[in-house]
Amino acid sequence: MLTVNAEALTVSIGQKLICRDFDLEIRAGEHWGMLGGNGVGKTTLLHTLAGLRKPVSGRIMLDDIDLQDYRRLRLARKVGVLFQDSQDTFPATVKETVLAGRFPYQSFWPGGQREDVILADAALAQLNLAQMQDRQVDTMSGGERRRLAIATLLLQDPGLWLLDEPTNHLDFHHQIQVLDLISRRVRDRNGALLMVLHDVNLISRYCSHAILMPGQEQLLCGEVAEVINKANLENLYRHPIHEISSAGRKYYFPA
Amino acid sequence: MALLNVNLHSTPRYRIVLLFGALIAAAAITGLVSLAGGSVTVPLREVIDILIERPPGINSQIVLDLRLPRVISGFVVGGMLALAGALMQVLLRNPLAEPYILGVSGGASVFALLAISMGLAGVWLTLGACFGALLTMFMVFVFSGSGAGWNPLKVLLTGVVIAAGWGAVISFLLAVSPAAKLHNMLFWLMGDLSFSQPGGHYYLVLIVAVILAMYFSRGLNLLAVGDLQAAALGVSVNRLRIITYFLASILTATAVIQAGSIGFIGLIIPHAVRLLIGNDNRLLLPASVLAGGILLVFADMLARTLLAPRQLPVGVLTALIGVPVFLLLLQSTAARQRP
Numbered sequence: 071m072l073t074v075n076a077e078a079l080t081v082s083i084g085q086k087l088i089c090r091d092f093d094l095e096i097r098a099g100e101h102w103g104m105l106g107g108n109g110v111g112k113t114t115l116l117h118t119l120a121g122l123r124k125p126v127s128g129r130i131m132l133d134d135i136d137l138q139d140y141r142r143l144r145l146a147r148k149v150g151v152l153f154q155d156s157q158d159t160f161p162a163t164v165k166e167t168v169l170a171g172r173f174p175y176q177s178f179w180p181g182g183q184r185e186d187v188i189l190a191d192a193a194l195a196q197l198n199l200a201q202m203q204d205r206q207v208d209t210m211s212g213g214e215r216r217r218l219a220i221a222t223l224l225l226q227d228p229g230l231w232l233l234d235e236p237t238n239h240l241d242f243h244h245q246i247q248v249l250d251l252i253s254r255r256v257r258d259r260n261g262a263l264l265m266v267l268h269d270v271n272l273i274s275r276y277c278s279h280a281i282l283m284p285g286q287e288q289l290l291c292g293e294v295a296e297v298i299n300k301a302n303l304e305n306l307y308r309h310p311i312h313e314i315s316s317a318g319r320k321y322y323f324p325a
Numbered sequence: 326m327a328l329l330n331v332n333l334h335s336t337p338r339y340r341i342v343l344l345f346g347a348l349i350a351a352a353a354i355t356g357l358v359s360l361a362g363g364s365v366t367v368p369l370r371e372v373i374d375i376l377i378e379r380p381p382g383i384n385s386q387i388v389l390d391l392r393l394p395r396v397i398s399g400f401v402v403g404g405m406l407a408l409a410g411a412l413m414q415v416l417l418r419n420p421l422a423e424p425y426i427l428g429v430s431g432g433a434s435v436f437a438l439l440a441i442s443m444g445l446a447g448v449w450l451t452l453g454a455c456f457g458a459l460l461t462m463f464m465v466f467v468f469s470g471s472g473a474g475w476n477p478l479k480v481l482l483t484g485v486v487i488a489a490g491w492g493a494v495i496s497f498l499l500a501v502s503p504a505a506k507l508h509n510m511l512f513w514l515m516g517d518l519s520f521s522q523p524g525g526h527y528y529l530v531l532i533v534a535v536i537l538a539m540y541f542s543r544g545l546n547l548l549a550v551g552d553l554q555a556a557a558l559g560v561s562v563n564r565l566r567i568i569t570y571f572l573a574s575i576l577t578a579t580a581v582i583q584a585g586s587i588g589f590i591g592l593i594i595p596h597a598v599r600l601l602i603g604n605d606n607r608l609l610l611p612a613s614v615l616a617g618g619i620l621l622v623f624a625d626m627l628a629r630t631l632l633a634p635r636q637l638p639v640g641v642l643t644a645l646i647g648v649p650v651f652l653l654l655l656q657s658t659a660a661r662q663r664p
Contacts, residue, residue, distance in 0.1 A: 122556055146559030153554055159418045160549045160604040170547055174559040226558065 072098045072133060072148075072229045072261055076119070079128035083114045090287050091128070096230075096279075101253065102264040103273030103294070106283030107307060112266045113154065113234055115283075119264065120151045120232050132230070146174035150228030152219055152236055161208040164218060168194060168203075171225030186225075193221040196251060198244075212239035220248055224255065231256055233265035237272065249276050270322045274298055282306050298322075344602065348615040352400065355619050359399075359626040360392050364633040399518050399625045399639075400618035401528045402584045403594075407617025408534060409576040410591030411598075411610055415545050416569045417477045423592035424577040427484030430586040431491025432461030433578060437585075438498045438510050450513075451582055458578030461487060466570065475552075475566045515638035516587030518625050530579045534572055535614055541565060542606040549604065589644045590617050593651050600654050620647065 074096040081088045088111030096102060106112050117123050119130060121137035130137045132148060140148075171193075172186045194200045197217040207215065216239045223231070231252065237245040253276055256263045264281075267273050273280055273294065280297050282290040284306045290297050303311045303322055310325035360372045367375075367384050374380070375388045409424035416422070424430070436457035440450045466472065469483035499510060538545075544565050547555035556562045580587070594617045595609065602608050624642040631637060 117553070120557060122553055142556065142561045143559040146557065149557070151553075151557040153551070153557075156554060157418065157549075157551045159420060160415065160599070162546070162550075162604050166546075166603075166605060167550075170550070170558060173543065173547060176543070 073131075074119070074230060074262065075131040077129055077131065079118070079130065080126040081111070081115055081118050082126050083111060086111070087287050088114055088283075089289050092289055094281075094291060096262050096264065098229075098260045098262055099257070100262050100279055101256065101277040102262070103277035103280045104264060104266045104283065105268075105270060105273060105280060105303075105306060106266075107285065110283045110285045112283060116151070116232050116234055116264070116266060120149055121145055122151070143174050146226065146228075148228055149230045149232065150223045150226045152223055152231075152233040154234045154238065156207075156215065156219065158208045161206045163203065164194070164199060164205050164207060164210070165190060165203040167207055167218060168221045168225060171222040171227075174226065189225055190221075193224040196224070197221045197248070213241065213244060216240055217244065217248065220252070224251075227255075227259070229259060229261040231261065231263040231265075233263065235266050235268065237267065237269065245272070270298060270303060274320070341608065344608075345612070345615070348612060348619070352615055352619050352622075355622050355626075356396050356400065359396050359622050360388050362626050362630045363387070363392060364629070395518050395625065396622055397528070398583060399622040401531050402518070402580045402587065403590055403617040403619070403621025404614035405531050405534070405576045405580040405617075406587065406591040406621075407594035407598075407613040408531070408538060408610060409573045409580070410617075411595035411606070411613045412538065412545075412569050412573040412576075413591075414595055415549050415606065416566060416573065417481050418549065419477070419481060420596070421592070422481070424573065424580070425586060425588075425591070426481070426488065427465050427574070428461045428488030428491055429458045429574050429577045430581045431488045431495065432457035432464075433581040434514055434586060435491050435494045435498070436460075437513055438495060438502075441506055441510050441513065442498060442502050444506075454582045455578065457491075458574070458581060461491070462571070462574040462578065471567070471570070475563060480570075512638060513585045516585035516640040517636075517638055518584050518621075519636065527579050527583055530575065531614070534576050535611065537568070537572055538610045539607065541568065542610055545569065545606045545610075546604075549606075584639075587621065587640045587643060589640065589647050590620055593647050594620060597647075597651055597654055 074094070076092060076094040079092040079094070080090050081092075104112050104116070114123070118125050121130070121140065124138065132140070137145070168190045169186060172189070176186070191200070194203055197220060199214065199217055199221060202210065202214065207218065210218065216236070220236065233252070236248060236252065240248060249272065252263065265277075277294050279292065280294050282297055282302060284290070290302065300311050300313045300322070307324070312323045312325050314321045314323065357369060357372055360376075361367050361369050365384075365387055367388055371384060372388055375385045379385065379389065406424050410422070413422040413424060413426065414420060417426075433454035434457065436453035437450050440446070440453040445453075464487055465480065465484045468487070469476070469480045471480060495514070499507065502510060544555065544560045547558055547560050548562065548565060552562050577591075595613050598609055598612045598616055602612060620643060621639070624646055625639045627646075628637040628639045628642050
């Protein structure tokens with residue numbers, strides 16, 4: 071059973087405090103959404119939970135072991151991160167890039183290469199990238215690169231999925247396809263997911279829990295039904311919000 | 326798509342074997358031709374006999390005592406420079422990076438020139454260069470604050486500034502040196518294999534470095550994508566960067582000590598190899614070593630024979646051969662790369 075426990079977590083970026091003495095428990099099967107204005111520290115908090123930066127104080131326990139005590143390679147088998155952007159000074163092909171997801175499982179000279187290639191082909195096919203496997207990454211569109219990054223994460227096969235704006239650059243069809251795919255994988259593996267999204271309606275569709283970050287070190291956590299409402303969202307974005315009900319669901323739009 | 330589209334995952338093993346077979350054959354042929362050519366031409370067949378049977382005689386002496394150490398030195402130095410360049414490019418995430426960009430060669434040159442201007446030679450020259458290279462390596466590391474956290478841009482700027490500083494000192498030394506010593510100094514600066522000391526186990530540095538580089542090559546592949554991405558996939562980023570930095574610097578220092586600052590190989594060979602086989606460091610690094618060695622041995626042979634008995638600085642020839650070859654390669658791949 072996968073559990074993540076943040077205990078008395080204080081995170082800052084430069085001089086700015088993002089959260090102070092923050093407690094959070096994420097259990098297997100839960101899908102968390104993170105909402106907040108630009109520059110409020112969503113990515114920083116996500117990277118801290120991934121063990122990529124150290125908190126100022128407090129600790130994060132993953133399956134009862136402090137994140138800082140994990141060896142990188144072991145951590146990479148448990149926690150996968152989707153980043154907002156990627157660099158390509160020396161671009162690789164699509165196939166090479168997606169296979170990087172197997173890094174935590176490979177020995178020095180990959181032995182299970184054949185199985186890895188089968189996994190890679192399957193992941194590329196699931197994200198409609200099968201035709202592109204020999205393309206250089208820098209010749210792809212934004213949405214294609216986004217799907218490639220998600221395919222890489224499928225190969226990494228982590229228990230805890232930390233996604234920074236997974237639907238960036240994706241059209242409606244691919245947004246739903248990708249989030250369906252990821253939710254199913256997380257459920258099948260009995261893992262957990264935390265994703266930053268700017269679309270409240272996708273969060274209420276895919277998440278069980280949410281973290282709202284209005285700024286000034288405040289964090290509002292809870293089940294989606296409790297924390298996502300008109301008043302909280304207006305406070306979060308400092309902007310009037312319209313609420314519409316349709317087919318038993320509530321939808322929110324900026325006024 | 327890379328020209329030959331060789332990568333470990335979508336290419337049959339035999340093509341990789343073929344590629345490295347071709348490079349090794351090219352290295353052997355270049356080596357043999359290089360042993361044959363010079364101010365005295367020794368027929369190829371005789372060169373092979375000499376290598377196998379080691380008979381006594383003047384030709385045997387020329388080949389075994391004069392040319393062989395020089396060919397080996399050329400191959401090792403060329404391989405070191407190309408490997409150091411490829412590592413620096415990934416480490417600094419900058420395609421313009423090359424072995425000398427962080428000032429290691431500048432530092433070595435300053436202290437080598439000081440040794441020359443004091444009338445010292447031989448081992449003192451080597452020690453001076455060695456001291457200058459090590460000093461620079463640690464200066465860049467400390468001034469860029471890389472012990473605490475690595476920032477490629479800060480390392481690059483620190484290195485470039487220190488290199489510029491050494492450049493000024495070199496100009497100063499050249500300006501105040503008597504004409505008699507100037508020729509020697511300029512040759513050292515341009516890089517030349519005739520300084521190479523026989524004996525010395527400098528080639529061990531290359532062997533150890535290639536093994537280490539191959540061991541870390543998969544991590545380096547991920548490092549090229551981004552630090553956080555690499556860390557999230559399980560690479561110990563800081564450790565890998567520090568190891569790569571010192572590996573590249575030590576390779577550069579050893580090459581400079583052995584042959585002065587031979588330009589061009591460290592910048593262009595890795596890119597030429599990238600154009601041919603792509604960016605997978607598992608192939609790129611060993612292929613660069615072979616290609617760098619071949620280019621330097623070939624250039625050195627031309628340097629010895631073109632205006633024989635006069636010798637040209639080998640750095641001039643690496644550039645004269647490399648520039649047109651690289652431009653042609655760039656043209657032919659640029660045309661194919663359009664999706």
